[in-house]
Amino acid sequence: MKIVERIDVVSLGGVASQKKWKTAAKEVETAILATDWPHGSGRFKLNPGVEKNANGVLPMKLPCISKLKEFGWEAERLPKLLAGVPMGNLDAIKQIRGVTIGFEWETGNISSSHRAINKIFHAMLKGGIIGGFLALPSENMRRYLTERIGNITELREYFPVWQAIAFPQGVFRILVVEHDELDQTVPLIPKQKDGNAKK
Numbered sequence: 341m342k343i344v345e346r347i348d349v350v351s352l353g354g355v356a357s358q359k360k361w362k363t364a365a366k367e368v369e370t371a372i373l374a375t376d377w378p379h380g381s382g383r384f385k386l387n388p389g390v391e392k393n394a395n396g397v398l399p400m401k402l403p404c405i406s407k408l409k410e411f412g413w414e415a416e417r418l419p420k421l422l423a424g425v426p427m428g429n430l431d432a433i434k435q436i437r438g439v440t441i442g443f444e445w446e447t448g449n450i451s452s453s454h455r456a457i458n459k460i461f462h463a464m465l466k467g468g469i470i471g472g473f474l475a476l477p478s479e480n481m482r483r484y485l486t487e488r489i490g491n492i493t494e495l496r497e498y499f500p501v502w503q504a505i506a507f508p509q510g511v512f513r514i515l516v517v518e519h520d521e522l523d524q525t526v527p528l529i530p531k532q533k534d535g536n537a538k539k
Contacts, residue, residue, distance in 0.1 A: 341375040341384040344478050345492065345516035349499050353509025355470050360436040361511060367434075368443055368473050371407035372517055378526055379403055385526045386484055386519035393487040396531030397477075401431065401445035404475070408432045408443065419468035427459055433469070442472035446490040453490030454498075457512070461502070464510045471511035478518045486531060492516045 348356060355361050377384050377400065389395065405415050413432040419440045432443040442463060444456040453476060460472035482491040492514065502512070 341372055341517055342520055343369060343372055343515050344480075344518045345514075347492075347499075347514040347516070348511060349502055349514060350464075350505070350507060350510060350512040352507050352511075355509055355511045360439055361441070361471060363436055364434060364441040364471075365473075365513070367408065367411040367413070368475075368515070371404045371411070372475055372515060374407045375400065375404045375517075377519075377529060381526075383520045385521055385523040386481070387524055387526050387528050388484050388522050389528055392483065393485060395485050395529040397447045397485050397489055397529065398532050399529055401447055401475075404445060405432060408434075413443065419463055427462065428455070430459060430463075430472070440469045442469045444472065444474045446474060446476035448490060449488040450490045450494050453495060456490075457495075457502070460512060461505065461507075464507055464512070465505070467508075470509065471513070473513050473515060475515045475517050478516045481518045484519075484522075485529075 375384060376382055377386065386395065409415055413434040415432050416429040417433045418429050419433060430442040431445050434441055442460050444460065446453050446456060456474060463469040464471065476490050476492060477485060479491060479493045482489050
């Protein structure tokens with residue numbers, strides 16, 4: 341998989357220049373670049389399918405989360421400060437030199453993207469994390485994925501809203517991802533049902 345855009349929607353208090361943030365950023369990008377399809381192939385090949393929105397999305401993040409765990413990230417966790425808050429876990433968190441950083445890979449619809457961002461922002465405002473990453477597909481990639489998948493195009497309009505929040509410090513970075521190539525010979529990414537949404 342490749343990263344086609346890096347966007348620091350929020351960057352306050354010099355956090356982006358700190359070694360701990362840079363360490364987390366390097367690990368996250370390494371994990372994304374290691375994400376492949378079919379799993380184990382070493383490249384992300386996407387079958388465009390005969391019909392639009394042919395591929396599911398949930399299996400996409402599995403190699404990324406696996407690689408993050410190798411780096412010491414904890415999957416499906418919230419910072420201790422938010423323990424018991426009914427908001428759902430982040431895909432992964434890591435404690436680095438006394439601070440916590442969060443990660444989310446979008447596998448839901450656009451509403452799910454907003455929920456993921458709200459989780460990160462809530463934790464930033466509470467002081468539970470100093471920042472977070474959100475990985476989601478590019479405009480070029482989303483046409484081949486399940487309908488209404490969260491994507492960068494629909495989120496851009498909200499950047500001014502998020503930038504107006506009075507964060508004491510922190511970074512929120514969006515990483516826009518895309519397939520390495522199209523290949524009609526590889527299997528379609530299977531869709532799974534989560535409630536009424538096909539993922």
